[in-house]
C-alpha cells in the first residue's frame with residue numbers, strides 16, 4: 001500500500017518508520033525540510049496512486065483543520081483522509097461534512113502509545129464508513145500492536161476520537177491516583193524505600209499497569225523526582241471528557257479532580273487559598289501566613305507553621321471553628 005503522511009514529529013516520524021518496516025510505501029511531508037520526503041502537500045498528493053490515502057498527524061485544532069481544508073482542494077472522489085492527531089471529535093463531524101460533497105472519505109483515528117509506539121505498536125481507535133476504513137486497513141495493520149487487541153473500528157465518524165478522548169480522561173485519573181499514593185507513602189516515615197514498594201506492585205497486584213511501570217522508570221531515573229517541578233500541562237482531552245460528561249449528565253468526579261489538580265499545579269500562590277485563609281481569619285481569627293513581598297522570600301511564615309504544629313497536636317487555632 002502507498003500512503004501519504006503529513007506531520008513527521010515525535011509521533012508521525014516514528015509512524016512512518018513503523019509502516020515502512022511493514023513494507024508500506026510512505027510519502028512523508030513536514031514543514032521541516034530535513035525530515036520531509038517532498039516539499040509540498042501538492043507534491044505528496046501527486047506522488048500517490050489512486051485511491052489516495054493521506055494520514056494527517058499534525059497538532060489538533062487549527063493546524064489539523066487547515067491541513068484537511070487544503071487537502072480537500074487536492075484530493076478527489078474515492079480518496080480518503082485520516083486524522084490521526086488528538087483532535088476533538090466535534091472537528092471530525094465538520095471535516096466529514098466538508099469532504100462528503102467532494103466524494104472524499106474521512107476517517108478519524110485516536111492513536112495511543114506515545115514514543116514507545118515504534119517498537120510496541122500504536123493502539124488505534126477509528127471511526128468512519130467501512131468502505132473508507134477498508135482503504136486504510138493495511139496502514140492500521142502495520143501500526144497496531146501485534147496480538148489480538150489494540151485496534152478497533154469504534155463506530156461512525158467521530159467515534160475514534162471520542163473513544164481516544166475517554167481513554168485520555170481515564171489516563172488522567174489513573175495517573176492522579178498513582179501520584180497521590182506516591183506522595184502519601186513518601187510523606188509518612190514508615191516505608192524504607194517508596195520506589196521499591198511501587199516496583200513490587202508491578203506484579204501480582206490489582207493495580208499493576210503500564211503507567212505504574214512508567215512511574216517506576218521515572219523514579220529510577222530521578223529518585224524522589226527531585227529534578228521535576230510539580231507542574232503539569234494538559235492538551236485538551238481531559239477538558240473535553242469533563243465537558244462531555246456534563247453534556248450527557250454523566251458524573252466524572254475522578255477525571256475532573258485529576259484535571260483540576262493540573263490547573264492548581266500551575267499556580268505559585270493560589271488566589272482561592274488566599275481567599276479561604278482571609279475568610280477563616282475573619283470569622284475565627286485563624287492565623288494567616290504573610291504573602292511574600294514581590295521578588296522576595298515569605299516573611300512571617302511562623303503563623304502558618306505554628307498553626308500546622310498546633311493542628312497536628314490537636315489543639316490549634318481550629319479550636320475556634322466550633323464557635324463560628
Ligand SMILES: O=C(O)[C@H](O)[C@@H](O)[C@H](O)[C@H](O)COP(=O)(O)O
Nearest residue numbers: 112113114168233234235236237
Ligand atoms: O495515549 C497516549 O499516547 C497519550 O494519551 C497521548 O495521547 C498523550 O500523551 C497526550 O497527548 C497527553 O495528553 P495531556 O497533555 O492531555 O496529558
